[in-house]
Amino acid sequence: MTTADMVEAVLERIRPALNADGGDIELVNLEGEVVHVRLTGECAGCPSAEMTLRVGVESALRRVRPGLRVVPVL
Amino acid sequence: MDANIVIGPNPRMRAIFEYVALIGPGVGSVLVTGESGTGKEVVANALHDHSPRRQKPFVAVSCALFADTLIESELFGHERGAFTGAIAARPGRFERADGGTLFLDDIDDVPLGMQVKLLRVLQNRTVERLGGTRAIPIDVRVVAGTKRDLQQMVKEGTFREDLYYRLNVLSLTLPPLRERREDLPMLAEHFLTRFFARRREPLPPISAGVMMALQSYDWPGNVRELENTCERIAESCSCGHVRVGCLGASVLFASTESELNDMVATSAPGAGASARAIADGAAAVTVSARGYPDLPLDERLLRIEAEIIAAVLAETRGNKSQAAIRLGIKRSTLGDRIDRCAEFLPPRPSAVASQRL
Numbered sequence: 466m467t468t469a470d471m472v473e474a475v476l477e478r479i480r481p482a483l484n485a486d487g488g489d490i491e492l493v494n495l496e497g498e499v500v501h502v503r504l505t506g507e508c509a510g511c512p513s514a515e516m517t518l519r520v521g522v523e524s525a526l527r528r529v530r531p532g533l534r535v536v537p538v539l
Numbered sequence: 540m541d542a543n544i545v546i547g548p549n550p551r552m553r554a555i556f557e558y559v560a561l562i563g564p565g566v567g568s569v570l571v572t573g574e575s576g577t578g579k580e581v582v583a584n585a586l587h588d589h590s591p592r593r594q595k596p597f598v599a600v601s602c603a604l605f606a607d608t609l610i611e612s613e614l615f616g617h618e619r620g621a622f623t624g625a626i627a628a629r630p631g632r633f634e635r636a637d638g639g640t641l642f643l644d645d646i647d648d649v650p651l652g653m654q655v656k657l658l659r660v661l662q663n664r665t666v667e668r669l670g671g672t673r674a675i676p677i678d679v680r681v682v683a684g685t686k687r688d689l690q691q692m693v694k695e696g697t698f699r700e701d702l703y704y705r706l707n708v709l710s711l712t713l714p715p716l717r718e719r720r721e722d723l724p725m726l727a728e729h730f731l732t733r734f735f736a737r738r739r740e741p742l743p744p745i746s747a748g749v750m751m752a753l754q755s756y757d758w759p760g761n762v763r764e765l766e767n768t769c770e771r772i773a774e775s776c777s778c779g780h781v782r783v784g785c786l787g788a789s790v791l792f793a794s795t796e797s798e799l800n801d802m803v804a805t806s807a808p809g810a811g812a813s814a815r816a817i818a819d820g821a822a823a824v825t826v827s828a829r830g831y832p833d834l835p836l837d838e839r840l841l842r843i844e845a846e847i848i849a850a851v852l853a854e855t856r857g858n859k860s861q862a863a864i865r866l867g868i869k870r871s872t873l874g875d876r877i878d879r880c881a882e883f884l885p886p887r888p889s890a891v892a893s894q895r896l
Binding site: 478479483484515518528529 | 746747748749751752755775776777778780782783784785786787788791792798799802
């Protein structure tokens with residue numbers, strides 16, 4: 466399973482709730498161990514939401530690939 | 540009425556509140572069973588409020604808080620000089636609850652020796668302070684709380700049967716939050732209103748995505764965890780609308796981690812065997828850590844260890860050398876570990892096969 470697949474699997478899991486609020490989260494880019502994700506919709510730009518999603522995605526991924534780092538992009 | 544009580548549509552909870560109103564005015568002991576965070580103390584409080592004792596004290600104490608020796612003086616009090624440091628006489632919780640209700644939470648944590656003394660107090664309706672000689676009459680309604688199956692503990696010999704019957708005159712079992720999801724919207728709204736009011740703000744609209752996420756989460760910490768989640772939202776939301784992004788990572792991502800482990804474990808057969816074994820182990824741990832919540836730590840660890848070893852052995856078809864490599868330990872160490880947790884390991888496949896023959 467590639468890292469991109471894993472990131473997609475994690476994002477897919479939280480996507481329904483985000484979609485219900487008219488938002489989304491997408492994988493923008495993978496650079497080595499750095500995962501760039503973008504949050505769209507009403508929650509985009511909210512520091513609390515960015516924090517939740519970064520921490521959530523990152524800790525889920527790190528269980529399988531300990532070195533991964535998630536960076537939100539605008 | 541207690542402002543903490545929210546009656547939602549769940550029929551079991553409605554029946555419980557009706558029962559509370561019915562038995563509240565009585566004097567018989569009540570045993571309240573329920574997982575952590577389901578509201579045992581709230582129910583004890585409601586029983587008190589429904590009784591003619593409501594003007595008298597409601598005293599709540601967790602029996603898990605005190606060391607074996609301290610619990611006696613905590614409950615029954617002590618006289619001056621009863622033990623080193625007892626510089627003044629002090630009434631116990633029973634005396635302080637006189638005329639009212641005493642809620643003894645985590646009753647399963649009362650050591651066996653102390654259970655006899657508790658039984659005597661309940662039977663005689665008098666307490667003797669530690670180091671004292673007077674029997675002080677008390678009029679207390681006792682409500683006991685536990686998250687464990689006391690009847691099972693009686694069978695195992697860790698809880699006295701006579702005390703069990705003395706406490707369990709009336710009993711109430713509180714359902715976990717995951718079994719009463721229809722109450723989630725009302726409860727969430729109640730807590731959010733309260734926490735936003737603390738910031739002097741009205742309750743903002745709550746999005747559909749939030750409700751969806753609340754409904755799909757399992758709430759291992761029950762209502763207390765929901766309360767915590769709502770407090771977090773009220774403290775960090777500033778946009779005037781409660782949306783998915785306001786929820787904590789633990790609620791949103793709860794099942795994501797184990798699902799990801801499963802996916803990694805089942806994909807790409809043969810590739811990265813050791814990484815897969817580690818992922819398998821991690822998945823087994825997440826399940827088990829929740830699976831044996833009532834056991835002492837050592838036994839939990841042994842059971843979890845047994846699960847991981849059994850899973851890896853199953854994968855290597857019983858080949859211990861291969862299993863040891865996957866687990867990252869020496870073959871001889873694996874042998875020791877197997878001996879150590881042998882009682883929790885499933886019977887070996889070969890043994891099962893020979894039994895069948």
